[in-house]
Amino acid sequence: MKHRITRKEDLNAADYLIEVEASMVAERFLPGNFAVLITVPRGERIPMSIQKAEDGKITMLIKKLGKTSVELDSFEVGDSLEAVIGPMGNSPELKRYGNIVFASDLVCGHAENYALCKALQEIEGNHVTSIQTFPTKADIYPKKELSEAFCDEYYLTTLDGSCGIKGHYTEVLKDLLDEGKVDIIFAGGDIPALRDLAGLTEPYGVPTIVTVRQIMIDATGMCGSCRVFVDGEMKLTCIDGPMFDAHKLNFEDIINRMAMFKEKETRAMEYYNKKILPSVGFT
Amino acid sequence: MAKINKTRVPMREQPAEERIKNFDSVPLGYTDEEAMAEAQRCIQCKDPSCETECPVNMKIRAMIEKVAEGNFEEAFLIAKEDNPIPAISGRVCPQEDQCEGVCTMGKKADAINIGKLGAFLGDWAMQNGVTEELHIEERNEKVAVIGSGPAGISCAVDLRKLGYRVTLFEALHIAGGVLQYGIPAFRLPKDIVDYELSYLQKIGVDLRLNNIVGQNIKFDELRWEFDAIFIGTGAGAPRFLGIEGEKLMGVYSANEFLIRVNLMKAYKFPEYDTPIVCGDSVGVIGAGNVAMDAARCAVRLGAREVYILYRRTKQESPARDEELEHALEEGVIFEELVNPTRVLGSEDGWVTGIEMVRMELGELDDSGRPRPVKIEGGEFTMELDTVVNALGTLPNRLFLDRTPELETTPRGAIKTDEKLMTNVKGVFAGGDAMSGGATVIQALGEGKRAAASIHGYLSGI
Numbered sequence: 001m002k003h004r005i006t007r008k009e010d011l012n013a014a015d016y017l018i019e020v021e022a023s024m025v026a027e028r029f030l031p032g033n034f035a036v037l038i039t040v041p042r043g044e045r046i047p048m049s050i051q052k053a054e055d056g057k058i059t060m061l062i063k064k065l066g067k068t069s070v071e072l073d074s075f076e077v078g079d080s081l082e083a084v085i086g087p088m089g090n091s092p093e094l095k096r097y098g099n100i101v102f103a104s105d106l107v108c109g110h111a112e113n114y115a116l117c118k119a120l121q122e123i124e125g126n127h128v129t130s131i132q133t134f135p136t137k138a139d140i141y142p143k144k145e146l147s148e149a150f151c152d153e154y155y156l157t158t159l160d161g162s163c164g165i166k167g168h169y170t171e172v173l174k175d176l177l178d179e180g181k182v183d184i185i186f187a188g189g190d191i192p193a194l195r196d197l198a199g200l201t202e203p204y205g206v207p208t209i210v211t212v213r214q215i216m217i218d219a220t221g222m223c224g225s226c227r228v229f230v231d232g233e234m235k236l237t238c239i240d241g242p243m244f245d246a247h248k249l250n251f252e253d254i255i256n257r258m259a260m261f262k263e264k265e266t267r268a269m270e271y272y273n274k275k276i277l278p279s280v281g282f283t
Numbered sequence: 284m285a286k287i288n289k290t291r292v293p294m295r296e297q298p299a300e301e302r303i304k305n306f307d308s309v310p311l312g313y314t315d316e317e318a319m320a321e322a323q324r325c326i327q328c329k330d331p332s333c334e335t336e337c338p339v340n341m342k343i344r345a346m347i348e349k350v351a352e353g354n355f356e357e358a359f360l361i362a363k364e365d366n367p368i369p370a371i372s373g374r375v376c377p378q379e380d381q382c383e384g385v386c387t388m389g390k391k392a393d394a395i396n397i398g399k400l401g402a403f404l405g406d407w408a409m410q411n412g413v414t415e416e417l418h419i420e421e422r423n424e425k426v427a428v429i430g431s432g433p434a435g436i437s438c439a440v441d442l443r444k445l446g447y448r449v450t451l452f453e454a455l456h457i458a459g460g461v462l463q464y465g466i467p468a469f470r471l472p473k474d475i476v477d478y479e480l481s482y483l484q485k486i487g488v489d490l491r492l493n494n495i496v497g498q499n500i501k502f503d504e505l506r507w508e509f510d511a512i513f514i515g516t517g518a519g520a521p522r523f524l525g526i527e528g529e530k531l532m533g534v535y536s537a538n539e540f541l542i543r544v545n546l547m548k549a550y551k552f553p554e555y556d557t558p559i560v561c562g563d564s565v566g567v568i569g570a571g572n573v574a575m576d577a578a579r580c581a582v583r584l585g586a587r588e589v590y591i592l593y594r595r596t597k598q599e600s601p602a603r604d605e606e607l608e609h610a611l612e613e614g615v616i617f618e619e620l621v622n623p624t625r626v627l628g629s630e631d632g633w634v635t636g637i638e639m640v641r642m643e644l645g646e647l648d649d650s651g652r653p654r655p656v657k658i659e660g661g662e663f664t665m666e667l668d669t670v671v672n673a674l675g676t677l678p679n680r681l682f683l684d685r686t687p688e689l690e691t692t693p694r695g696a697i698k699t700d701e702k703l704m705t706n707v708k709g710v711f712a713g714g715d716a717m718s719g720g721a722t723v724i725q726a727l728g729e730g731k732r733a734a735a736s737i738h739g740y741l742s743g744i
């Protein structure tokens with residue numbers, strides 16, 4: 001079954017939004033789920049968080065990082081993806097938590113932020129706060145893709161202070177923690193930032209649940225590429241995650257192993273540029 | 284009676300120095316004349332022991348008789364009666380422990396090359412477009428088959444032939460299970476697997492790829508919609524030794540290594556998108572078929588030294604004889620009697636070597652093989668930059684994690700009764716998900732047995 005692209009927009013210079021037809025995924029989606037995309041028959045299987053699911057379509061926020069995400073950016077509305085598989089992964093329990101904070105600083109993070117704030121705010125007794133961090137003003141997503149509309153409290157920060165609060169989400173969070181206003185934290189995005197977050201919240205004893213990205217192949221629990229260590233025990237991000245207790249995760253291992261295919265990924269990009277660009281008239 | 288040739292008609296193969304540069308089939312197949320000559324060596328035993336040792340009891344004698352006469356079509360149809368995939372089983376069965384191991388000819392001379400004759404017939408039928416004629420009488424009952432490995436394929440085929448409406452759910456984007464993602468193309472060319480799978484669709488099995496039961500389809504939904512269910516989800520969970528250093532870059536499970544290479548075609552990177560990093564010196568832990576496949580893939584990916592690291596000796600290796608021989612011909616080095624204790628790494632997180640301890644063989648263990656025992660002071664290290672864990676298999680967890688109602692063994696395999704029915708009425712299981720890991724032909728046999736049981740169950744027998 002082909003999956004037609006129904007909407008595609010730039011979010012900033014590096015990130016874009018894509019909406020595709022995927023009725024099975026859309027019908028069964030729960031916040032926190034991801035999808036696995038195969039863009040072309042020779043393609044890899046890449047995991048992407050789902051921001052929202054409506055009318056048989058799912059929306060994802062994608063960063064142009066390497067070959068597949070750059071190539072997908074050349075697709076247009078009306079083009080089709082080879083496969084959209086999911087929903088994958090587990091969703092956190094949607095229940096009354098009290099004061100919830102969702103913090104994010106990258107595509108994969110902002111997408112869950114949107115989905116989870118929306119779902120959790122509907123539950124009585126929840127007070128939802130969202131903090132979204134962008135490097136600079138030009139990187140900030142269009143307002144309708146941010147989670148502000150689904151929050152009781154909302155903070156936007158930029159690293160250089162060009163818009164909103166200056167600094168990273170961890171800094172806003174520190175104030176909230178000091179005020180004793182946080183019962184649980186969900187977070188996603190840059191992995192080293194999540195490691196710092198874990199270090200920040202641990203002394204406060206506030207449960208901290210983070211979305212982990214680890215390189216995936218099959219995403220069905222067969223290869224072990226996405227393994228992470230939780231309290232020393234091996235877990236698979238694809239079927240046990242992607243959300244884990246940040247205070248029990250071995251972050252060094254995740255950060256280390258994500259670099260394993262760097263050289264090959266650079267080669268794939270070079271190959272792609274050489275093959276594709278000349279044919280569309282670049283030199 | 285003419286004198287019978289004691290030795291097999293040799294199989295032509297790609298020479299080792301050439302085949303290590305490609306992923307094409309190593310054996311080149313029999314010509315018509317060669318197949319007939321090999322078949323003519325069969326003495327047509329009155330009581331063919333070969334057939335009793337074949338897990339699907341293929342009518343080997345009759346099949347070979349027809350090959351000897353040059354009547355390949357009939358020979359193929361005889362094979363097909365019991366075995367939907369002779370082209371595949373002929374290439375992957377451990378024949379030396381099954382049909383060929385007990386062949387009467389084998390007592391005084393070379394056993395008949397039953398496997399290669401089966402493969403010859405499957406290939407011949409594919410090239411000549413020959414299939415069996417089917418008259419399917421449709422029934423109303425619907426059966427769901429989960430997993431499209433050999434167990435699922437054979438169960439689906441048999442149920443469909445009986446007229447059931449069969450839907451086959453497969454988690455991955457390509458059907459075939461281990462036949463696709465595990466066994467490399469130089470051993471089992473993928474056009475053969477594709478052809479057998481196209482047969483499924485030709486006879487009207489509804490194949491649904493990218494459907495992960497328990498994840499994006501609930502098991503309960505299947506129980507509502509279908510009158511019976513067969514579980515053939517396999518034993519493809521990754522395994523590691525659990526020793527220090529396994530977090531390092533350059534450490535793979537055999538599944539990851541093989542899925543990248545075979546399913547995702549990383550050997551054609553960057554033409555295909557999925558990469559693999561394979562170093563110059565590769566250590567593969569284990570000595571079964573999976574280990575041989577990983578080692579031979581590493582050779583083809585350009586590794587200069589590839590080691591099989593095994594606790595026992597070559598004699599105890601559970602791999603097919605042919606794979607072991609081929610691996611050695613291709614330069615794979617067999618390090619016997621070693622047990623890895625630690626993977627060593629560099630500052631930047633890459634594998635640099637492995638620490639091992641030398642072993643010796645002690646008394647026989649439960650499996651009847653000598654137990655490897657540590658030699659005191661036998662520690663040593665070996666420089667490596669890639670380590671592949673090929674340690675045997677564990678049942679796939681995703682489905683089982685989400686179906687707590689199914690009873691399992693302590694090792695996580697699904698429990699069944701003698702009819703292959705699980706503790707849940709109308710739900711059957713077979714193949715590696717039930718056995719914990721065995722062979723293609725055993726999984727296939729269980730798929731067939733389950734189909735017969737399901738037929739019995741649904742028709743109230």
Ligand SMILES: Cc1cc2nc3c(=O)[nH]c(=O)nc-3n(C[C@H](O)[C@H](O)[C@H](O)COP(=O)(O)OP(=O)(O)OC[C@H]3O[C@@H](n4cnc5c(N)ncnc54)[C@H](O)[C@@H]3O)c2cc1C
Nearest residue numbers: 046047048049062063066067068069108213214215216265
């Ligand atoms: C659960 C999960 C959710 C994700 N959600 C999003 C999302 O919402 N938006 C988004 O842009 N990205 C998301 N990612 C990451 C995304 O899968 C990778 O960016 C993508 O695979 C990169 O492919 P590429 O060919 O473009 O780049 P590559 O050249 O393959 O890789 C570039 C870099 O991306 C990382 N990467 C590569 N492959 C993967 C992979 N399969 N999984 C994780 N990281 C990888 C590596 O660090 C690598 O250095 C998610 C990953 C996971 C595991």
Ligand SMILES: Cc1cc2nc3c(=O)[nH]c(=O)nc-3n(C[C@H](O)[C@H](O)[C@H](O)COP(=O)(O)OP(=O)(O)OC[C@H]3O[C@@H](n4cnc5c(N)ncnc54)[C@H](O)[C@@H]3O)c2cc1C
Nearest residue numbers: 430432433434454460461465496517714715721722723726
């Ligand atoms: C590398 C390797 C080499 C081997 N070599 C040989 C050999 O030479 N000879 C031999 O006889 N045997 C060999 N074996 C063993 C043999 O392949 C297996 O015993 C056999 O394939 C088991 O068949 P199966 O149908 O039970 O499972 P599999 O072949 O494992 O198929 C299971 C299928 O189920 C799918 N699945 C899993 N979970 C779900 C779910 N929740 N929903 C939908 N689908 C799902 C999987 O994606 C997979 O496609 C080898 C195994 C490996 C790994």
Ligand code: SF4
Nearest residue numbers: 337372376381382398
């Ligand atoms: S199916 Fe396997 S065991 Fe049976 S005859 Fe063929 S090769 Fe031998």
Ligand code: SF4
Nearest residue numbers: 325326328333386387
């Ligand atoms: S046992 Fe050997 S010789 Fe006898 S019928 Fe079978 S294949 Fe032929």
Ligand code: FES
Nearest residue numbers: 217219223224238
């Ligand atoms: S991606 Fe293969 S086990 Fe998770």
